[in-house]
Amino acid sequence: MGKVLAMxxxxxxxxxxxxxxxxxxxxxxxxxxxxxxxxxxxxxxxVLKPDQKLRFGELRQRYGTSVGTLRxxxxxxxxxxxxxxxxxxxxxxxxxxxxxxLDLSELRVYLETRTLADAIRHGTDAWEAEIVSSYFxxxxxxxxxxxxxxxxxxxxxxxxxxxxxxxxxxxRSPWSLHFRSELFDQARRYHWLTMIHARSxxxxxxxxxxxxxLARNVDLACGLIEKHIRTTVQQAASEVPxxxxxxxxxxxx
Amino acid sequence: MGKVLAMxxxxxxxxxxxxxxxxxxxxxxxxxxxxxxxxxxxxxxxVLKPDQKLRFGELRQRYGTSVGTLRxxxxxxxxxxxxxxxxxxxxxxxxxxxxxxLDLSELRVYLETRTLADAIRHGTDAWEAEIVSSYFxxxxxxxxxxxxxxxxxxxxxxxxxxxxxxxxxxxRSPWSLHFRSELFDQARRYHWLTMIHARSxxxxxxxxxxxxxLARNVDLACGLIEKHIRTTVQQAASEVPxxxxxxxxxxxx
DNA sequence: TGTAAACGGATTTTCGAAACTTTTATAAAT
DNA sequence: ATTTATAAAAGTTTCGAAAATCCGTTTACA
Numbered sequence: 001m002g003k004v005l006a007m008x009x010x011x012x013x014x015x016x017x018x019x020x021x022x023x024x025x026x027x028x029x030x031x032x033x034x035x036x037x038x039x040x041x042x043x044x045x046x047v048l049k050p051d052q053k054l055r056f057g058e059l060r061q062r063y064g065t066s067v068g069t070l071r072x073x074x075x076x077x078x079x080x081x082x083x084x085x086x087x088x089x090x091x092x093x094x095x096x097x098x099x100x101x102l103d104l105s106e107l108r109v110y111l112e113t114r115t116l117a118d119a120i121r122h123g124t125d126a127w128e129a130e131i132v133s134s135y136f137x138x139x140x141x142x143x144x145x146x147x148x149x150x151x152x153x154x155x156x157x158x159x160x161x162x163x164x165x166x167x168x169x170x171x172r173s174p175w176s177l178h179f180r181s182e183l184f185d186q187a188r189r190y191h192w193l194t195m196i197h198a199r200s201x202x203x204x205x206x207x208x209x210x211x212x213x214l215a216r217n218v219d220l221a222c223g224l225i226e227k228h229i230r231t232t233v234q235q236a237a238s239e240v241p242x243x244x245x246x247x248x249x250x251x252x253x
Numbered sequence: 254m255g256k257v258l259a260m261x262x263x264x265x266x267x268x269x270x271x272x273x274x275x276x277x278x279x280x281x282x283x284x285x286x287x288x289x290x291x292x293x294x295x296x297x298x299x300v301l302k303p304d305q306k307l308r309f310g311e312l313r314q315r316y317g318t319s320v321g322t323l324r325x326x327x328x329x330x331x332x333x334x335x336x337x338x339x340x341x342x343x344x345x346x347x348x349x350x351x352x353x354x355l356d357l358s359e360l361r362v363y364l365e366t367r368t369l370a371d372a373i374r375h376g377t378d379a380w381e382a383e384i385v386s387s388y389f390x391x392x393x394x395x396x397x398x399x400x401x402x403x404x405x406x407x408x409x410x411x412x413x414x415x416x417x418x419x420x421x422x423x424x425r426s427p428w429s430l431h432f433r434s435e436l437f438d439q440a441r442r443y444h445w446l447t448m449i450h451a452r453s454x455x456x457x458x459x460x461x462x463x464x465x466x467l468a469r470n471v472d473l474a475c476g477l478i479e480k481h482i483r484t485t486v487q488q489a490a491s492e493v494p495x496x497x498x499x500x501x502x503x504x505x506x
Numbered sequence: 507t508g509t510a511a512a513c514g515g516a517t518t519t520t521c522g523a524a525a526c527t528t529t530t531a532t533a534a535a536t
Numbered sequence: 537a538t539t540t541a542t543a544a545a546a547g548t549t550t551c552g553a554a555a556a557t558c559c560g561t562t563t564a565c566a
Contacts (some may be wrong), residue, residue, distance in 0.1 A: 020353040020439070022334035030340035030549075056518070066551045068321045072328045079332040081275035081431070087283035088557055090518060100274070104428045110363070175357045178334070179432055283519075308547070319521045341527055343548060
């Protein structure tokens with residue numbers, strides 16, 4: 001505006017938008033993002049298994065696209081922590097371990113409670129409506145079991161995520177929401193295994209959560225979600241075969 | 254081991270590595286990652302300015318590489334929150350705003366203190382040595398001023414990051430470290446502007462921090478880093494021209 | 507028999523051009 | 537003068553093939 005002393009970049013500093021947190025790529029509609037979405041879903045549902053090698057030949061056939069496009073999608077998955085790559089030897093699905101699940105769950109407790117508390121304090125009518133609606137849709141589908149077809153599993157996963165997203169939607173911290181979402185997706189992979197092997201059935205924690213949130217009871221809601229997360233970890237540790245703590249070293253070169 | 258009831262993926266669940274948190278792409282050495290590293294550095298140092306349109310033609314010339322490679326690198330930057338894209342209309346550098354800086358700084362306070370506290374509690378001799386060494390290197394260079402050549406600015410930025418990374422290196426939570434690192438980079442863009450426009454000079458906070466950490470004084474060290482972050486935000490808000498709170502709406506279609 | 511070099515197939519990485527979309531410019535019509 | 541239509545230009549997205557790299561196997565040599 002007025003004469004500003006010489007700037008590192010002239011004028012452009014005034015062209016500022018409000019939010020900088022990473023884009024939610026799921027909202028894009030180009031072909032590249034289609035592939036990305038599909039691959040992400042396949043990893044989260046363990047259709048593509050942990051540690052599995054991702055060869056371009058197979059992927060090209062599976063997703064019907066070119067190498068370049070695949071590469072871009074894989075590149076995205078790497079920065080989300082769902083895949084890994086080593087220069088010259090391609091990509092593979094990110095590994096899983098109990099240690100990892102414990103680590104990410106601890107951080108999740110903080111981010112979920114932080115975003116939920118803020119969301120409740122700034123909730124609107126539209127926010128409440130979306131919670132009611134997304135809970136209704138989630139509740140209509142029974143939690144999937146091992147032998148359900150993949151399409152059912154995917155649909156439940158989608159509704160489950162939508163419900164949890166709706167709870168925190170009015171949180172005003174884009175960065176917190178972004179990291180929360182990333183960790184939520186990570187947890188889905190473990191959640192998945194847990195549900196499939198679960199011996200014990202859990203009561204409807206989503207209903208309790210919904211009511212606590214709609215009642216604007218911050219402490220209760222945060223307590224519920226914290227317990228929800230911690231319980232899942234413990235259940236996974238005790239009921240998922242093969243998921244133990246000391247599984248670090250394997251195949252050394 | 255023993256017969257496990259039919260698994261969602263057979264056998265592979267046992268092939269588990271310890272860590273799943275996203276890879277630090279900076280460690281790769283392929284050509285793609287070279288370009289990514291350079292572009293990231295250019296954005297962080299505001300050589301590529303906020304909101305600037307990133308046209309493939311120019312970039313190809315600047316970094317001497319092909320469209321496909323660029324696309325992959327840009328894709329990465331988008332998921333790191335350093336660039337944005339809209340299907341069909343290319344990429345641009347992520348915008349900045351005071352609101353964003355405030356938001357990410359709040360989260361940074363939590364992640365920096367969390368990782369630092371854990372790192373101090375599990376520090377080793379090698380950890381202390383690296384802190385001493387990286388501080389020495391940082392201290393040798395005076396903080397850059399506006400008219401310093403870009404190479405000097407870059408070198409200082411590199412040493413600054415190395416010092417802060419060294420402090421938290423022994424933290425055992427890969428996910429916390431990962432998010433901390435991402436936010437640290439984000440903050441660098443604002444830190445940059447602040448340093449350049451700074452009217453007031455600040456005392457050597459890095460030295461205090463180093464000593465508190467080496468003395469294994471968790472509370473003091475965390476307090477220092479918290480103040481360090483908060484002070485920078487306030488300084489930016491008051492001394493960087495054009496960086497005000499209500500700058501959201503601009504150019505509407 | 508053991509080690510190292512060399513070969514061949516499989517796979518990844520890089521590239522530039524073709525296809526497509528958005529933007530800009532120009533002209534006609536209201 | 538403003539809008540609508542049309543055409544050219546600029547820029548982005550997608551693709552498949554060429555170049556480079558990796559990995560397992562064979563061959564050569566001590």
